[in-house]
Amino acid sequence: MKSPKRRDFLKWCAAGAAAVSAARAQRTARAAPAPAAAASGSPLAGRRPNIILIMTDDQGYGDLACTGNPVIKTPNIDRLYGEAVRFTDFHVSPTCSPTRASLMAGRHEFKSGVTHTILERERLSPKAVTFPQLLTAAGYATGIFGKWHLGDEADRRPDKRGFQETFIHGAGGIGQTYAGSCGDAPGNRYFDPVILHNGVFEKTQGYCTDVFFAQAARWIEERKGKQPFFAEITPNAPHGPLVCPEQYEKMYADKVDANVAKFYGMITNIDENVGRLLAKLKEWAIEKDTLVIFMTDNGSATGSRVYNAGMRGAKGSAHNGGTRVPAFWRWPAALRPGDRGQLAAHLDIFPTLAELAGAAVPDEVRAGLDGFSLLPVLADAAASWPDRCLVTHVGRWARGKAAESKYANCSIRRGPYLMVSRGGPNAWDLYDLKSDPGQAKDIAAQHPDVVKELAAIYDKWWADVLPCLENEDAVGPAVNPFKELYWKQYGGPGPNNAPPGEGQDEPAPPKKAKAARKA
Numbered sequence: 001m002k003s004p005k006r007r008d009f010l011k012w013c014a015a016g017a018a019a020v021s022a023a024r025a026q027r028t029a030r031a032a033p034a035p036a037a038a039a040s041g042s043p044l045a046g047r048r049p050n051i052i053l054i055m056t057d058d059q060g061y062g063d064l065a066c067t068g069n070p071v072i073k074t075p076n077i078d079r080l081y082g083e084a085v086r087f088t089d090f091h092v093s094p095t096c097s098p099t100r101a102s103l104m105a106g107r108h109e110f111k112s113g114v115t116h117t118i119l120e121r122e123r124l125s126p127k128a129v130t131f132p133q134l135l136t137a138a139g140y141a142t143g144i145f146g147k148w149h150l151g152d153e154a155d156r157r158p159d160k161r162g163f164q165e166t167f168i169h170g171a172g173g174i175g176q177t178y179a180g181s182c183g184d185a186p187g188n189r190y191f192d193p194v195i196l197h198n199g200v201f202e203k204t205q206g207y208c209t210d211v212f213f214a215q216a217a218r219w220i221e222e223r224k225g226k227q228p229f230f231a232e233i234t235p236n237a238p239h240g241p242l243v244c245p246e247q248y249e250k251m252y253a254d255k256v257d258a259n260v261a262k263f264y265g266m267i268t269n270i271d272e273n274v275g276r277l278l279a280k281l282k283e284w285a286i287e288k289d290t291l292v293i294f295m296t297d298n299g300s301a302t303g304s305r306v307y308n309a310g311m312r313g314a315k316g317s318a319h320n321g322g323t324r325v326p327a328f329w330r331w332p333a334a335l336r337p338g339d340r341g342q343l344a345a346h347l348d349i350f351p352t353l354a355e356l357a358g359a360a361v362p363d364e365v366r367a368g369l370d371g372f373s374l375l376p377v378l379a380d381a382a383a384s385w386p387d388r389c390l391v392t393h394v395g396r397w398a399r400g401k402a403a404e405s406k407y408a409n410c411s412i413r414r415g416p417y418l419m420v421s422r423g424g425p426n427a428w429d430l431y432d433l434k435s436d437p438g439q440a441k442d443i444a445a446q447h448p449d450v451v452k453e454l455a456a457i458y459d460k461w462w463a464d465v466l467p468c469l470e471n472e473d474a475v476g477p478a479v480n481p482f483k484e485l486y487w488k489q490y491g492g493p494g495p496n497n498a499p500p501g502e503g504q505d506e507p508a509p510p511k512k513a514k515a516a517r518k519a
């Protein structure tokens with residue numbers, strides 16, 4: 001595979017722009033309604049389309065024009081939205097690694113040992129089975145392009161977790177450095193980043209998001225037609241530090257404050273990359289048979305003060321705005337565009353994609369899943385769907401404080417009700433999201449039966465997950481594995497070779513001290 005050189009990148013940009021406007025789906029299939037409550041019986045099971053999962057970092061539900069943002073420009077994702085099945089009540093975890101752990105293993109992240117984004121607690125348990133492993137076993141080509149953030153050590157990286165092709169930065173963001181295992185290549189930057197490609201660093205050219213999408217497109221082009229593929233594209237944008245090519249930032253400079261202008265600029269750049277990729281799928285004649293999923297990994301980090309789709313809470317919160325994200329599924333050969341109001345989650349992607357790929361799920365793995373296959377609902381808006389509960393816990397407690405953090409920053413959702421802890425036992429606020437989507441009125445006193453029932457479910461859940469927290473006392477290596485590998489490959493010292501903790505390009509401290517280590 002070639003390195004992402006500037007010539008290739010420019011060629012990619014030019015080729016994509018022209019065809020974007022014509023990228024409308026040619027037809028939608030008349031998918032038969034799925035049998036009620038029988039995920040494994042869906043007519044979509046085993047159809048084995050190509051699958052592209054795009055998951056951006058720190059972009060919230062409201063950071064798109066198609067979800068109502070009055071300022072931002074996202075014409076390509078808006079078009080995808082118009083051609084997709086849209087989940088309107090789709091949830092993830094409140095921060096980066098937790099969402100990625102739940103996505104990969106189909107189980108609440110605590111069950112895979114992930115309770116933070118740093119401190120070794122971002123590392124996915126080696127015992128966790130990932131759905132890319134099952135897709136690989138089922139004959140799919142699998143690749144990840146962008147952020148992994150589930151462990152930087154050699155035995156934790158995505159090549160050991162089901163991805164055949166890996167093109168990733170380290171830690172939770174380009175240039176991030178923390179003590180222990182979680183740290184990127186030394187001195188790494190958003191422009192011309194050094195990227196670990198199948199275990200070997202490459203010095204790329206261009207802006208990080210462009211680099212990740214371009215490499216994904218190269219890989220897809222090589223695989224198309226040979227075998228079905230699963231490409232996960234996970235840009236670190238628009239996560240801070242807020243850096244983007246100047247022309248995107250300028251689009252918003254006179255409309256919003258400087259930070260939001262950069263944040264929106266990073267998203268508009270993502271949008272252009274999505275447009276180029278969709279145009280390529282059409283050009284390669286694989287558009288109809290490729291499922292494209294667009295989603296994000298937590299509530300908005302920077303944009304919620306401008307527009308938050310009427311929700312309370314943002315990244316790092318157990319309120320609705322911390323976990324509800326866009327989830328658009330476009331598959332022209334099989335899905336009719338439309339909205340789905342079912343309470344769905346990242347947890348559902350594992351069983352959904354495994355079923356779609358015809359992948360065998362071992363019984364013991366299936367028994368441990370917290371998610372449900374979305375295939376019946378994707379095919380039919382009226383398909384039955386379980387009356388499920390979603391538990392959110394922000395984690396991030398101080399070292400050694402897991403047991404006493406039971407009620408810190410947590411919530412439980414069922415039906416229209418979201419019950420949010422005020423920080424102690426018997427201290428729950430209850431909201432009806434259907435009549436009160438902005439969570440303005442606590443109705444716990446009017447519904448003691450609901451509070452009691454949800455609290456009992458929460459108590460059981462906590463008792464179940466507490467023994468799974470295997471990373472709490474983990475001690476990381478003295479040197480970040482990415483830095484060690486970088487110095488081994490390139491030697492040192494040099495201008496980019498400061499030791500960990502000295503001169504590294506850490507994100508600027510957020511304004512609020514308590515949010516300082518969110519990733």
Ligand SMILES: [Ca+2]
Nearest residue numbers: 057058096297
């Ligand atoms: Ca994130």
